[in-house]
Amino acid sequence: MAVTESVSTIVATRRSTAQQTRAENRTLTKLTIGPSPWVRAGALAALVVLAALWLLPLLWGAVTSFKHEAEAALPASWWPTQGWTLDAYRQVLGNSELLGWMWNSLVVAVLVTALTVLISAMAAFAFSQTLFKGRSLLQFLTVASIMMPGQILIVPLFKQMQAMGLVDTFAGIVLPQVVAPVMVFILKRFFDAIPGELLDAARIDGAGTWRLFWTIVLPLSKSILVAVAIFVFIGAWNNFLWPFIVTTDPQFMTLPVGLSTVKNAYGVQYAQNMASAMIAALPLLVVFMLFQRRIVQGVATTGMGGQ
Amino acid sequence: MTASSTSLSAPVTRLPRRGAGTRSGATPAVRSSLRARDKSGYLFVAPFAVATGLFLLWPTIYGLWMSFTDQSLTATGSSFIGIDNYVEAFSDPQVWQTLLHTVWFTVLSTVPLIIVALLMALLVHTGLPGQWVWRMSFFAPFLLTSAVVSSLASWLFQPEIGLLDVWIAKLGLGPVGWLTDENVAMFSIALVTVWWTVGFNFLLYLAALQGIPQQLYEAATIDGAGGWRRLFSITLPQLKTITGVIVVLQLLASLKVFDQIYLLTAGGPNGSTRPILEYVYDTGFTNYRLGYASAISYVFFALILVFTLVRLLPTKKEA
């Protein structure tokens, strides 16, 4: 058993990166679907079809966004007979508050990410490396609150924001999103794994708990912190329901809310709608391009577990 | 970069726990024996505790209290009305209808979200060239916000000039009311949801597949097992755990659906796609009845809680 496990550890570690070498891929192909070129071609064809299907909506939206408005309203055709144009984008960027909403989204996402990562790391550190009365109770409550679906709280939270005067403010959008018991849980397990000797050594050297946190634990946890930060950012950027509830003034709306609430005063403009969608989709797709490996690893890492 | 920091910041591996795994974690590194016993713990946990108290615990209690009142969105005062809201909720056909819609949506979307994700992962895990293309295509939609997804989908489903209707016309079939036909709308929404979120499950499956030791396959090949046999005897059984995880995650996420249905059909046509969360929203904010909306929320919450606990019980027994 132990041999199998250590062998599989070695194997897994070798293939723990998202990219595999060509040779590994060839081996893999042989192992999974065998050497037959027909099967290979079939599988490749299936992949191409699926990928095409999955890219279709975005591609189609993109094509539409580059058409003239009059042409966009005609029955669908891939190639615009009236030629490509940036008109829709010009209109959208010039007329609407789109850029303002993007800015709001950015501010909100950055604030949510910074605050969530910070307070979650601090709490995780407290649960992991400190002792205080009531620690177990708090831990239990944290785990219990994971089961709490946020959606059912929209009614009382709105009333609460009303009472606190935080409707239509950044604070109102950001603060409820900062509570992330899942992240605390994940970080705590990571912190638990930091070898005790390292921390003991630092303590003996006279480091206080605060210093311990900042100078040892956090730097050692960079990868998980980055992963957490990326996911929190993506979640905050894409979040619709809560910003939708708590903002009524279009000036404060985040991108998803503004896009769906404020309507073009000029009627239904398909090319412009698609241009707005493309602009809105771009930032996170860029984030994905930049952080692809981390994102993919992070999903895999934190999505699986011992339960 | 020192050696230790490099190794400690190495990416974490992703083997599924087999057999001997414990719930609280693997063989833990030895805890620091000098854990602080001073007050610093309180300080560290304080921001999180305050935030949780203010924005999670307090609203939960407040919402519960609201559900016993007739509070309204307008400026009028509210009064305690006991369990009237709950009585109304249980006898309100809309509550059960929208709940049914939610469950129907969950069933409709969960099945393909598992199967398609598995299929994708199996295909990508063959190591065929173009790996990053497949990964990107399948996962990119997941990064879109619901407003963009709904915008793109509405456009595809647009009557007569949308791409789908045009293609169907080319095949000689009549236009389909993707979002306007009661019999079709929920399927369309499920289709959109599958397109949108399958990437997440796909990555989970892919990681799980990558964790299956190669020598299992090697041994099977030596024993003469063909491709399909390997698939059914080795691969699929190995994926049982992760499938369980994915199914549960998927069910819970689907029950809380709101965004795409609200944005695509606003619960229509004829209210046939309205999920229960949208009914809560309509009741509380469109019809001003915050107290009653709160009660419906808590009825729904109770159901989710029951479901979550039911799921947890068997695993508790294992550990």
Next chain:
Amino acid sequence: MQTSHRTSGGMSGSWPRRAPDRYPRRAGTGGAADDVPRMSRRGLLQAALVGAGGIALGGALSGCATPAASGSGRTSVMVWDLFSGGDGALMQKMVGAVAAANSDIAVDSTTLAWGAPYYTKLAMASSGGRPPEAAVMHMSRLAGYAPGGLLEPFDLDALADLGVTQDDFAPAVWEKAQFDGQLYALPLDTHPYIAFNNPEIAGQAGLLDADGKLALAPGADAFLDAGRAMAEVTGETGVSWGYLRDTAGCWRMFWGLYNQNGGGYDLTPGKPAELDEQAAAEVFEFLQAMVDGKVAAKNQDGGAASGRFMSQRTGLMFSGEWDLPMFQGALPDVGATPFPAIFDTPANYADSHSFVLPRQAHADPAKREATYRVLAGLLKEGLTWASAGHIPAYQPVVQTPEYQELTPQRDYAPAAEIAVFDPDAWFTGGGSDFQTRMGDAMTDTLSGEASPQTAVDRMLSEMNRFLSQPSPA
């Protein structure tokens, strides 16, 4: 809370749920001491970031976005509207004209999605957010809004100072704008549900009078015959009515015809809803006869219906007069008449757009005064608004020769005199859930899958459901 589509538990719902299984192994010894000096620099950077974040947060917590205008010393006035049709552009033009005439006010308008989402957002804004200084509201919605304290009444003296008095409005419309003895809505227009026609097709079908205007003989049969005649001319269908996905349109059609058929109603909370079921069933019989595939197409939505009318494949289109600009764009000499007399009683479904003052958390006299100026200015721009197809409520505009010259507006202006509004109840009105449910109740009947009586039964049952709910105001 974060409620992403992969929400796991808790408020912040980002995806990852499970902890890593494998823990990083620490390779060698040593390094802790080496690390410390470098880490502390990093630690400083992190602390700085946190500090910066804290400052940003502090700024955010103060919660006030400073609108650009206040920086330049102008009072900012925001007006919300729900005009996303052809008239949206005209409202922007009017706002621009008012802005130009009042250089000390920064007036801006925002268009929100029509219907329930608009009114929901307005209510939420008035009840706790940052509501606009003024907003457009359907007059029919006033009964549901005003009692809740979400609106503020108008100061009649301040209006009079700006040249807006009670005498400037039709009595019926002024009455509807009152609540509890005070004026809560400033009427902008009356907008009836009318019939547009293509004079060429109608002419070939022999339906025009000496002046070239559509002249239909009264009665259901006469109308259906006219529809068939136009279908002969076009070779397809004669009448455009897009009812799919347009519950409001269905309601307007029904309520107008029902009132023409002499139908009354009783919607008193505590009693069952009452309709003249016979009259209502007759209305549905007529509608079913109309969407038979010959007179009007069986299954089409608003977009398809408009498309057909504008591409000259039908001769008559039922729509709100607000679509006039769109139709004029495609058919420059499009004709328009009040809703045809199908039944015996003269009636034309209409609603009215009006301006209301959402309740502000902090009363600002300067803003209030600026808002009044803006609204009075907008009323006086009624001529522009009329080119959107609406009938201005502000009579001084209607009486100008310029308005009298507008065709086809003056052809359907008489509709305002026989206007019937939504029934008086807190849950009715433009963009209300009520209209949606009523429309829903009719869809099966209209598509021929259910009998007229089914629609009536469903409508009554929905009405009873609304009545049984406590009025939130």
